[in-house]
Amino acid sequence: MPRLAIDRDFLREYARLEKHVQDRVEEVFAKFDHATHAGLHLEKILHARDQRFRTIRIDKFWRGVVIAPDSGDIYTLLKVMPHDDAYTWARRRTASVNTATGRIEIRDSEAIDTTMPHLERMASGRTAADERLFGEVSDADMHRLGVDPQTLALARALTDPVQLEAAQAFLPPAQWEVLYGLASGMTPEAVWEELGAAITGEEYDPEDLDAAVRRSPDRVVLVDGPRELMAVFARPFDLWRVYLHPLQREAAEARHSGPARVTGGPGTGKTVVALHRARALAERGEGPVLVTTFTSTLAESLAAGVKVLAETPEVLDAVTVEHVDRLAHRVFREVHGPPRLLSGHQEREMWTAVVERTDTDFSPAFLSEEWRQVILAQQVESADDYLRAKRTGRGRRLGAAQKARVWQAVCEFRREMREQGAWTHETVCEEAARILAGRDDKPYRHVIVDEAQDLSAEKWRLLRAAVPAGPDDLFIAGDTHQRIYQHRISFRDVGVHIAGRSRRLRVNYRTTAEILGWSLELLHGERIDDMDGGLESVAGCRSEVRGFPPQLTGFANRRAELRHLADSVREWLDSDVEAAEIGVAARSNRLAQEAADALAGAGLPARMLSGGQAEEDAVSVGTMHRMKGLEFRCLAVVGADADQVPAAKAVTPESEDATTHAHDTQRERCLLFVACTRARELLNVTWQGEPSPFLPSGEG
C-alpha cells in the first residue's frame, strides 16, 4: 500500500495557498493510501533530470510535485504549484541520499551546472590552496562529511564566501551547512561533531530513497491515512508538531530508569521535547502526567501546546499542566484549607518587628533573604546545621557569633509565623512537599519540568515528592544560561539523580544564525554550572536560518532612543509584521512603561505584558524577566545602557563579596541574553549614553 510523506517546506507553503486549493490538495491526498499509483495519475516528467520526480493533478491550474521511489512505497509530496512552474521546478531538481547522514536531500542540479562554468572562470589562475575557499580541506574529509561529487566540484571552484552564500539557494541544505561550517573556520572534526546526532554509522544505499525518507523525521513526516493527513494540514504553521529532529524525538520517546533531562541553548526546542514527551507518556497509559514550570504565563503556553498535540481526549485527560506554586497550594489546601498568606509588605513588617525585638544589627531584608536562600533552601533545622550550611552566593561573610544572632532572629520569625498561623509561598511549598513525601499514593506517575533552571530548592523537593521514584519519573528541560533568578540548586541536594541521563540539543529553530551568534557572544567566556556538579556549554548551538545582524544603536538621551523605537516599530508594522509579533524588552518595569507610553504617544498599539490580555493585537512591552519563554518576529531591547544593564540594585558590590558579585553579574548577563534570544527575525538593541559593558566589544 503506498504511503504519503510530506516535506517540511511544502507544509509552510501549503499554509499560504488559497483555501480552495488547500481543499483540493486535501481531497487528492486523502485518497492516497487506498488509491493505486496509476489511479492518482502520477505523471512522468519529460526531460526530467531525475526520473523519480512526478507530478500529480490537483485541479486544472495546480499540480503537485511528488517523488516516487524506484523501490519501496513511500511517495513524498514536495510542492504544489501552478502547472508550468511545477514542471519547471521538478525538471531542474534531483533527489539523493546524504552519504554521511543517510537522509534525503533535494538540490537544484540545473542551477549547479549553469553556475559551475562561471565559478571556474572566476577561479582560473587562482591555484594556490589559500586562494580557494576550501583549498585546505581534503577530498577525504569532504566525503566523510557527506559532500558528494557534484557539490564537491562546485565547492572546489569557490574563492569567496559570498559565492557560498549565493549557493545556498541550490545546494542540498545539509551539504551547504557543512561547507558553511568549514568556511567559517570550523575544523572537519568540529563539523563532524555537529553532525553527531544525525550520524548512525550505517552503510547507506545511495539509491534507496525510501529508507532515506524514513531516516529524515526532521524534514519529512509520514502520514498514515486521511485522519493523520487532516491533522497535519490542520495546523501547517506548527511545524514542531510533526517534524522533530532525531535527537528531539529520541529525547521525547526514550525510556529511562530514573530522572532524565534535556538541555540546549535558547530556541533549541526543549519545550517542544517536553510537550512531545508529555504526549508520549500519556499514550503509554501508565498513569497521570504533570507538566509544570515556574510561572503561570509559561504554564498557560505549555497548556496550549499540550492541547495542540493531544490527539485523543484520553491523552488530554492524562496530562495536567500547572505551575509549581499552584500545585503546592492545591496540595496544601487539601489538608489544611486555604493558607493565611503574608503579603510581601506584611512579611517585611514581621522581619522589622523581629529585628527590633532581637536587637540585631542585620537588616530585615538581609534576614529575609538569608532565611529563603540558605535556611529554607537547605532545610536547616538547628543552630548547628546553620553553622555548617553552605552560604554560596550570599553577600557578607558571617562568623560564628553572627550566625548565632541570625539563627536567633530566624527562630523568632518562625515562632511569630506559627503563632499567627501565617504562611508564605515558600512555606506553603515546603509544607506541601512534606505532605506528599509522607503519602504512598503519589498524585502523578510522571512529572515533566520546563525552565528547570529557575526553580528553588523547596519546589524541587515538592516535585520529587509528587512522583514515586522509578522509571521515567522526572523529565527536566532547562538551560542554565537562561537562569534569571537567584536559585542555584544542585540536583543531588534536592534528591534528583540524573546519573548521565542527559541530552543536549544544538539546532536553534527560533532565531537567525546572525542573532544567535551575536547573543552567544554576550556570554562569551562565562563559566556556567549545569546544576549537576559540572559546567554547561552552548558550544555548537547553531541556527540553520540566515537573516540580518542585530542593529545596535546608541543615543544621546532616552527621548531620542524611544523616538527611534517608535520609528522602528512603525517600519515593522508597515512591512506586514503583525503588532502581536513585535516585542519590546527593558531591564526595569519603569523603562518598559516609558517605552509603552512612547509607542502609545506615537499612535502605535502597545500593551504591557504585566497587564495580561495576551490576545490583544498590540506590541508586547515588558521587562526582560517577562520575556522568558516568549518569542517575537521583531524585538527591540531598549535601555541597554551601562546604567541599566547590569542593574546596580541587583548586583552585590564586589567589595562586599566577590563570589556573590560574580554570580549577580552573571545573572544580569544571562538576563540580557534571554531577552535578545527571543527575537526570531530582527533584533534592535539600543541605549543612551554609555552602552552596557555586556555588549560584545567592537559593535555599535
Ligand SMILES: Nc1ncnc2c1ncn2[C@@H]1O[C@H](COP(=O)(O)OP(=O)(O)OP(=O)(O)O)[C@@H](O)[C@H]1O
Ligand atoms: N523540530 C522543530 N521543527 C520546527 N520548529 C521547531 C522545532 N523544534 C522547535 N521548533 C520551534 O523553535 C522555537 C523554539 O522552541 P522551544 O520554545 O521549544 O525552544 P526552547 O529550547 O524551549 O527555547 P528557550 O530555552 O529559549 O525558551 C519554537 O518556535 C518552536 O516551535
